[in-house]
Amino acid sequence: MENYIEDIKLRFDVKDIVSRRDNLSFITCEKEKTIALITHMKNNLGFTHFVLLTAVDWIEDGLFQLTYILNNPNAKIDIAVRTMISRENSEMESAHKLWQQVATYQRELREMFGINFPDSPGVTDNFILEGWDDIPPYRRDFDTKKYAEETYFPRPGRETNDPAEYMKKKLS
């Protein structure tokens, strides 16, 4: 693990290196260098298996955080590469040339977060939501409860209880 991180540190300007387990580390890289970094990891460091690509919405900072998790099957370790991209006209370089299946993740992210990946094959196709015309539902400014109440005819009479309050009332 250590020598992989050292190798990456030598070549790339990475920060926030967090080691979660012996076999899992997170590193943060700037947006422009990220694809170069994972290309280097795939070609030279043996991280040949692509685990997943996901996003987090940091609405307060106006940022999306993309996480590419890569796996080295021989050394049995995972390294997750994080990168921050701006929330306004969010766009990221496509990584589908490294692994074909990344295109599907990018299609999902475009639909759910509105992050665009130019040149990714089929990125504008419907993934799960067919004909969605609201803001992307995984963005945190999308009020899913309000949307569901307006759209899906909620059945009246549903009650919700805070479990702690409810048990207090019940036991007293």
Place this chain on the structure above:
Amino acid sequence: MINENNNSENLNKFLHKENEIRNVETPDGSIIQVDPLNDYFCTDRPEVKEPKNKVIEKFLNWARAESLWVLGFGTGCGSIEIPPLVTPRFDAYRFGVQMRPTPRQSNVFIISGYLAVKTLKRVIRTYEQMQGPKYVLALGSCTINGGMYWDSYNTINRLDHYIPVDVYVAGCMPRPEALLAGFNKLKERIKDGRAEGANEYAEKFDWYKSNQKKIVKDWNMPDYNW
């Protein structure tokens, strides 16, 4: 047709390539124009088909109740309860419940759990292809009031706003025993002559269609799929 403008606009936007109006060369060399949505699909509205003779209908309803052909279409997590239902442990064949692979031949549609909007579109198409009298058995709290997905952006809350439901089986998920009890309840309903879901669908067709079109935004199929 309902929402004439909205419909045609949506049709253009979301139409699949195989459903576009196009020119086709016939075997004898002439060119004809084909509009798949009008030529290949039936555009008639469903009709109410009233039961005729009371005594005969009672006998036929008994036969319908004892021969429930279930469509093998799992729509949600509850479809995992159907394999144990037809295998030795619960063996629903004893009660005249049989699985059919095609919507044309089946009478009972089990909506097994949560319905995403994408699945609902397929459910509507499939339901309309079934031959009446047809029955809907809704499993799980998700079909009743949304269950644990009540505030989700992509799953419906109340199934009875989109297709008529005969029997709800509550639970999350109901076990196969509960499903068998649901089948018995459905049999009682059919024998009483109360399971007229297909006629209800035809009567309130406009209401059902407007509800369906409200959430199925890429409506790129005919209004009534047979």
Place this chain on the structure above:
Amino acid sequence: MDIVIRLLYVFLGLFIVLNWGLLMSAIMRKIGARVAGRYGIPYYQPWIDLIKLYSLRDSITHGVMFYLGPVFRVSGGVGIFLFMPLIFGSSYFSNFSFAGDLVLIMYFQFFGMLGMALGAGEGGHPYSAIGISRGLSQFTTIEVPMTLAVISIAVQYHTLSISEIVAAQQGGIMNWTLFTNPFATAAAMLSLLGAFGHSPFNLVKAPNEIPIGPPTEYHSAFLGVLRTNAAILHVIEAVLFMNLFFGGAGNWFELIIKSFFIYFWSVFVGVVFPRFRIEQSVQWFLKIPLLFGVIAIIIFM
């Protein structure tokens, strides 16, 4: 007057055969269920299914051939029935059998298949087309050993009349074709496995694979007609083999017992073996069954 009484007896025979066919299909499904460790359907389920199918309120159609498919199929089934002598020695239950009925029956077996192909083709479902192409190619290869066996019998008994073939087998179990011409019997009984369409040769309907093949688009009364025909056809095919190889039947009880065991033979094989692919099935029929058929021909040349 004579023809009226004859017709009445034909209808009586058809009625008995239909009900026996429905009961037999229920028994066979129960046997299959017991092998799987289930109780299976009740014995009266096929009748209820038929009533339900005929009493559905909707039935959409895809065009003229869609109507004619089941009609052709049922005329194929009833056609075989009309020319098949059921009970040996009974002038009434011999139906309309005549000197060359064996050739006619071999032809009628294909007739229903072709009609179904046209009708299901108009249904337009891709699985129907796959089922039809499989069914026709498989049935063509089934015909080869079966025809060889039939020719061998025709050479052996010097006749093409089923009644005379049955008559030649009377007088003890050792006179049956089963013992006088075992190779023809073997070839025919192996091709029967394919004709009944149970596993391993159930590629046409192929449940869970191309659900359920040609009748995918058929429903309500159309499917009711097809099921009625299937019940008749299963008994009649079994009766054909009974007449040709197992000494025919002197009364209804004998017919029921023998046709049950002939049908049971295909179910017995079916619950043991998994499904073939189409090219395996075609090759299988062109190996050992074909060899048996050729040997049967050579012996009686």
